[in-house]
Each structure stands twice: as structure tokens, then as C-alpha cells.
Amino acid sequence: MSEHVVIIGAGQGGLQVVASLRQDGFAGRITLIGDEPGLPYQRPPLSKGYMADGDASRLALKPQGFFETEGVDYRPETTAARIDLAAGRVVLAGGEALGFDRLVLATGARNIRPPLPGIELPGVHLLRGLADAAALRDAMAGARRAVVIGGGFIGLEFAAVAAAAGVEVTVIEAAPRLMARAVTPPTSARFLDFHRGAGVDVRLGALGAAILGDESASGVALADGHTIPADLVLVAVGVRPNVELAQDAGLAVADGITVDGHLRTSDPRVFAIGDCANFPLGGRHVRLESVQAAADHARHVARTIAGAEQPPYDALPWFWSDQGPLKLQIAGLSAGWDATHPLQDATGATDTVLVFREDRLIAVETVNQAGRHMAARRLLAQPGGITRDTLAAHDHDLRAALAAR
Ligand SMILES: Cc1cc2nc3c(=O)[nH]c(=O)nc-3n(C[C@H](O)[C@H](O)[C@H](O)COP(=O)(O)OP(=O)(O)OC[C@H]3O[C@@H](n4cnc5c(N)ncnc54)[C@H](O)[C@@H]3O)c2cc1C
Structure with missing residues (x-):
């Protein structure tokens, strides 16, 4: 019987594992399980080009024919509910069990939903997937005033698109500068100048306390007592890695699924990659949320599965963000x-x-x-x-x- 690789998560990393396995000559069975509908797609344009032009046709990472040509069993709209390590099986939400020889966890991350009063109101958006982006884009088209909670990459990319579309935008950021977790102060300052110059009202050191509104969002109340009117609120305050499947299966987890220098979890048959993985790099453990990490992890794991001897993973991290x-x-x-x-x-x-x-x-x-x-x-x-x-x-x-x- 040929070896069976099961991949959970059909995003940037999961799809790259499939492509790289075949490029590296792996001839066994591959099953790719993803809980979203449609073809695997890229997320970066959701807050950039797609938010501006609404063209979803360029988002797919591979056409449908790829899965047929490469002999890959791609299962969209399918949730992996449980991993049974003892039996070497993944149990799907519908009850079907898939035996695996190697398992790759590429489950990504989900948005943090801060416990703000009013966060469940219509008009409040989070942005992670294509469905979120489509809903946000529709709302933007009818919005006059938007408040973005969170001055990180995604919030600022949306702010730039919305401001260019004529929406009055306010960004509230709790830290004293923009993108503070990822860039140094001179870069934060450059982007503050840009956004303010583009007409965005950026409030630094500002804490959102509640989203106001009865039937739908009508504004945001700040902790200092000020309120900002809005008919659209985007909450973009970061993500949490999707670790529950791994954790419930007894795999080691600490801000992500803990892996070694070859991206192996505490069970050597199981790998974790991309946003959900906490991996060693340059002498410490990190978790990165980037296309580069997801794709380079995937290539490394595919080579290992295809039988290559290779040094531990040490790809240089890189990242980009388009704002106006x-x-x-x-x-x-x-x-x-x-x-x-x-x-x-x-x-x-x-x-x-x-x-x-x-x-x-x-x-x-x-x-x-x-x-x-x-x-x-x-x-x-x-x-x-x-x-x-x-x-x-x-x-x-x-x-x-x-x-x-
Ligand atoms: C709006 C936006 C803009 C971005 N811009 C940039 C950028 O400019 N540059 C950059 O480098 N990065 C950017 N990123 C980050 C980048 O998209 C991610 O780092 C990358 O997608 C991570 O790939 P991944 O495979 O780890 O996870 P994902 O691509 O998120 O894929 C994980 C998939 O697994 C699915 N899944 C989870 N659990 C299960 C389960 N139990 N069963 C089945 N399926 C499951 C999820 O639904 C998802 O489809 C952006 C992200 C967003 C949301």
C-alpha cells in the first residue's frame, strides 16, 4: 500500500505542501482537508487589491484541474474534528475516519474577538477569510464613517482602501505607535504621516471600550470617554493560532503547536506549519504569520516526507504590507x-x-x-x-x- 499523507487546513501552507510533495516526486496518496468552500486561496489581497476592486477571480492558489492532474483528494467544506494518534486516524466532522502515515497540521489562525460590549452588533466586522472580506467590502460601499480598532497591518491596509474610496476613517490603536509589534519607530512614524496625510484620523494610545448601537453599530466608545460615530467597525487586533485539534490529541502546544527544527510535533509522524506552528529559529521559538513562513515550512516538510536528508529549517523571514x-x-x-x-x-x-x-x-x-x-x-x-x-x-x-x- 502506498504511503498516505493527510493535510488538515487548505490555506497557503496546506496547498504548498501538496504542490511541493508532487514536485519532490512523492507518488503516494494525498488528502487535503479544508473547512472553507471553493479552491484554496491567498489571503493577502483580501485587505488590499480585492478590497479595492472586488475581483475574486485572481485569488485561487491553483485551478481545480491541478487536483485532478496531481491525483490529490481535495475535500473543501470538510472539518477535521479529531485526531486519533494511537490509531493513526483523522476523524472528520461527518464521522468518516481517514488513516494517515504522515499528518500535516496547517490549521492557520483565527481572529481575536475582544470581549467588547456590542461586538456582536451588525456592522461590526472581522477579516480573515474571503467571506469576511466580501461582507466587509459590501459594508464599505454603503458606509460613510468607519472605525478600525487596531493599527496593525490588516487594519491599516483596510483604512487606506476605505479612505481612498471616500469613507471617513478613524483608526484607534492602544499602543503609542502603529504596527508596534512588527516594525521599529521610524517606520511607524512614516506610516502615521502617510495615513494622516490621506485623511485618516489616527488615534494612538486610544483604547476601545465598547461598540455603540441598538440594532447596528453606530460608533465606538473609547476608554477616555470620547465616542466616535461610525456605521462600520472593523476589529483587527490580532489572531490566535488554531491549536485545539493538536492539543486535544495530546501534542505539545505553547502559543502554537510546538515543533522541532524539522517542523515535527511531539509525535514524529505529525508536522505543523504556518500560522499555527511555534518553531525554533535563530536560537528561540517563534510563531510567524506570513506567507513566507507558511510556504517555506511547507517546502521543508514536503522534502522530509519525500525522503530528503536536509539541515534544520532556517529560512530568513520576510514580509510585506501594501498601504495605499x-x-x-x-x-x-x-x-x-x-x-x-x-x-x-x-x-x-x-x-x-x-x-x-x-x-x-x-x-x-x-x-x-x-x-x-x-x-x-x-x-x-x-x-x-x-x-x-x-x-x-x-x-x-x-x-x-x-x-x-
Ligand atoms: C487579510 C489578510 C491579509 C494578509 N496580508 C499578508 C501580507 O500582506 N503578507 C503576508 O506575508 N501575510 C499576510 N497575511 C497572513 C497570511 O495570509 C497567513 O500568514 C497565511 O495565510 C498562513 O497560512 P496557513 O496555511 O498557516 O493558514 P491559512 O492560510 O489561514 O489556512 C488555514 C486553513 O485551515 C483551515 N482549518 C482550520 N482548522 C481546520 C479544521 N479543523 N479542519 C479543516 N480545515 C481547518 C482554515 O479555515 C483555513 O482555511 C494576511 C492575512 C490576512 C487574513
Whole structure:
């Protein structure tokens, strides 16, 4: 009997496992289980291009014919309800049990729903899937005033699209700066300037206390007593990894499903990848919410399943966010930074931030500087990295520093 790989979660990571397994020559059975309808799709455009133009036709990661050509049993609208590790089976919500030789958990994450009074009112939206995005887009078309709770990537991407569509937008962010968990202060400041310049009312250090309204949302009350009127509220305050299936099966879990350097869970037949995985990188355990992590994890796991010997996973993290005309790109991880070196474009706006820890470059944030971003990825991926002094000797020119290696 040929080996059977079952993948739970048909998003960015799950679909990539399927594609990579076949590319790597795996000839066994593959079953891909996903609880959403339709074909697996990309999420990033939901708050960007799709929110602006409503064109869902470009979202699918692969056409239907891919599953037939590659001999993959794709089961949309199917929920995995339980994993029975002792029997090596996944039990579906309808009761059917699927035996597996290898299991990949690619269950992603779900939005945090803060316990705000009024959060259940019509007019309050969260954004994770295509159905959420379609509902939010419809609501945006009829909205005059929107409040976005959360000044992170998704909230700000939506704010930029909504403001450009003529909606009066207020963003409330509890932290003293935008995107504070992911970028350094100079980049936060650049985006604050952009959003304010585009007419968005950004309130920093502002805590939402309740969503107001009787039959539907009519505004947001802040903890300081102010109220902001709105006919649409987007709550975008982060996600929680979907770990329950793993946890109930007895697998180790800690802010995500705990995996080793080969993305194996505490049961060596079972892997976890993407948003739901907590994995070792650069000497600590991290959980990343990015297309890069989901896709690179998937490629690594597929190679292992296809029988390759390989070093532990150590792909360089990278990320992007499109907000209006600004493309933010991040290479590396800035967590634990202790110094930054911002660079300005001809107008004086910060377009690059070199981020250091203990005098070594750990991350580079760029705005509309695709070439520098690519140079940063290559520099950061080099063994030993690069020091602050070496970069200074090259006048902080990443491409020159790279050329000199
Ligand atoms: C609006 C938005 C914008 C984004 N923008 C960017 C961006 O610009 N750049 C970037 O790098 N990243 C971005 N991301 C993040 C990126 O999309 C995710 O990191 C990526 O999709 C993670 O892939 P994944 O496979 O881990 O999870 P997902 O793609 O979320 O897939 C997980 C799937 O598993 C399903 N599932 C969960 N439990 C079960 C179960 N028990 N049975 C069956 N199916 C189940 C889920 O419903 C989901 O379909 C964005 C995300 C969102 C929501």
C-alpha cells in the first residue's frame, strides 16, 4: 500500500505542501482537508487589491484541474474534528475516519474577538477569510464613517482602501505607535504621516471600550470617554493560532503547536506549519504569520516526507504590507532590536530602516525600495551576518555591502 499523507487546513501552507510533495516526486496518496468552500486561496489581497476592486477571480492558489492532474483528494467544506494518534486516524466532522502515515497540521489562525460590549452588533466586522472580506467590502460601499480598532497591518491596509474610496476613517490603536509589534519607530512614524496625510484620523494610545448601537453599530466608545460615530467597525487586533485539534490529541502546544527544527510535533509522524506552528529559529521559538513562513515550512516538510536528508529549517523571514501607494517590506525579524539607522529619500521621508541588535544587522524595513529589500534578504541570509561598522563603511548601501562579500 502506498504511503498516505493527510493535510488538515487548505490555506497557503496546506496547498504548498501538496504542490511541493508532487514536485519532490512523492507518488503516494494525498488528502487535503479544508473547512472553507471553493479552491484554496491567498489571503493577502483580501485587505488590499480585492478590497479595492472586488475581483475574486485572481485569488485561487491553483485551478481545480491541478487536483485532478496531481491525483490529490481535495475535500473543501470538510472539518477535521479529531485526531486519533494511537490509531493513526483523522476523524472528520461527518464521522468518516481517514488513516494517515504522515499528518500535516496547517490549521492557520483565527481572529481575536475582544470581549467588547456590542461586538456582536451588525456592522461590526472581522477579516480573515474571503467571506469576511466580501461582507466587509459590501459594508464599505454603503458606509460613510468607519472605525478600525487596531493599527496593525490588516487594519491599516483596510483604512487606506476605505479612505481612498471616500469613507471617513478613524483608526484607534492602544499602543503609542502603529504596527508596534512588527516594525521599529521610524517606520511607524512614516506610516502615521502617510495615513494622516490621506485623511485618516489616527488615534494612538486610544483604547476601545465598547461598540455603540441598538440594532447596528453606530460608533465606538473609547476608554477616555470620547465616542466616535461610525456605521462600520472593523476589529483587527490580532489572531490566535488554531491549536485545539493538536492539543486535544495530546501534542505539545505553547502559543502554537510546538515543533522541532524539522517542523515535527511531539509525535514524529505529525508536522505543523504556518500560522499555527511555534518553531525554533535563530536560537528561540517563534510563531510567524506570513506567507513566507507558511510556504517555506511547507517546502521543508514536503522534502522530509519525500525522503530528503536536509539541515534544520532556517529560512530568513520576510514580509510585506501594501498601504495605499506605500509598499512596506521587511527582511529579518526586528524583535529584540537595540538600535536603528533610518535612511531618507529625496523628499526627506524615511524609506529604509536598518535594524541592529548588539551591533549586528537583524532586519531591514523598506518603503517602496524593492531592490534594497532583495539585497537585505541576501545579506541577512549570509552566515555570520553583517556588522554595523561594515555597513557604515559602505555608507549604509546594502547593495554595495553585498557586492563586497
Ligand atoms: C487579510 C489578510 C491579509 C494578509 N496580508 C499578508 C501580507 O500582506 N503578507 C503576508 O506575508 N501575510 C499576510 N497575511 C497572513 C497570511 O495570509 C497567513 O500568514 C497565511 O495565510 C498562513 O497560512 P496557513 O496555511 O498557516 O493558514 P491559512 O492560510 O489561514 O489556512 C488555514 C486553513 O485551515 C483551515 N482549518 C482550520 N482548522 C481546520 C479544521 N479543523 N479542519 C479543516 N480545515 C481547518 C482554515 O479555515 C483555513 O482555511 C494576511 C492575512 C490576512 C487574513
